[in-house]
């Protein structure tokens with residue numbers, strides 16, 4: 125490369141960030157304190173948040189602005205990626221406001237309107253409002269209706285409001301449709317931003333760049349060269365204090381319906397013809413539409429569900445799931461799930477995608493591994509007793525973000541010894557800047573109206589339809605008792621059997 129040549133290529137995406145008022149329902153709650161406020165503060169530090177904005181927290185707790193600001197400050201001190209700068213904080217804090225109110229009372233929405241108009245008048249902001257539901261999913265209907273009845277769907281200056289909703293959108297196909305219908309009655313689809321925070325992760329965004337900004341992978345990215353794909357999302361944590369939610373969810377609903385299926389879409393989708401949000405979302409949707417349904421008794425061959433029993437994590441003894449506070453002593457909720465999935469399209473015909481996720485596994489690791497087919501059993505691979513290891517491209521989403529390609533190489537020396545070596549790229553070693561948090565990117569995208577990384581209604585429902593088949597299969601044909609795995613292990617023996625019966629193995633992470 126000539127001196128002065130810069131190989132970096134910046135891709136223009138979407139419109140510019142617009143001045144706005146961000147109204148957070150659940151303003152003093154966990155999500156706001158841990159993720160949203162620190163994310164906004166980091167956007168300010170990075171210079172990506174516009175100088176003109178306001179943040180209005182809404183909640184049942186009777187707080188004044190001063191107390192709300194103190195809660196936010198504590199959140200930033202504890203959870204922010206970058207440390208607190210007193211000067212910058214002082215400017216940020218002046219734009220934080222709080223309004224007490226219950227989401228079930230129409231008065232709250234009228235108060236929001238009056239309050240927002242007052243703040244917008246003071247700060248000379250347009251009536252460009254973003255409503256963030258950092259509240260349990262059961263509140264979606266009440267908030268959407270409240271916004272409509274108080275005339276908040278558009279500002280007085282005609283600017284359409286945006287609404288951000290967190291997962292889970294429902295717990296099966298029917299409930300998801302009901303929620304989407306309510307949202308759809310009040311808002312146009314372009315105003316609705318359904319968050320899947322995995323899509324905001326830097327490494328997840330890099331999946332498309334890796335696939336479509338390089339010439340060497342795409343020609344091999346199909347059933348002719350790929351043996352199988354493994355996606356693992358293992359968590360070291362248990363369910364913490366979320367028993368009430370988790371008892372209604374379980375691993376399939378909590379992790380697979382959304383995060384893991386989205387990872388699968390990014391690995392498997394066709395090249396979109398442009399980076400337009402709906403073109404990219406159409407390409408992801410097509411993968412979901414091509415998933416082979418797992419119905420009826422097929423659940424027994426293609427899925428494994430299990431629950432953790434007492435075990436040891438990092439030298440600490442932990443109780444079994446059924447002994448967690450708030451969990452029923454005979455709970456049948458799965459904390460681990462493994463699936464064998466097929467995508468019935470031309471590219472992926474016959475290629476299994478094995479996925480697994482669970483709580484209280486030995487370590488936190490999210491990885492997508494693409495295993496290529498074996499080389500023919502000749503030359504260096506002629507020894508049947510010691511076949512060569514296949515090439516594997518592993519994309520590590522977290523932690524130790526990066527990717528590596530396992531290739532076979534000759535060990536130096538007079539003998540021909542062929543061993544696997546790995547070509548490695550680690551974000552931490554290559555880039556000095558820490559990656560932004562998923563919520564930073566996602567909030568910025570909403571402010572500029574870019575929906576690429578958000579879930580469209582059709583995708584949510586197609587994913588639920590596929591998941592609902594499995595849930596019904598489990599109910600009608602599943603085993604009476606859930607298999608168990610010791611907390612601190614990689615899942616039940618049944619999950620090993622599922623992949624080993626195909627003469628394959630889970631990767632060691």
Ligand code: BG6
Nearest residue numbers: 291321359361378379383490522
């Ligand atoms: C959430 C799930 O959506 O994602 C949690 O509800 C899970 O159960 C979390 O722990 C995992 O997210 P991350 O970013 O920590 O991998």
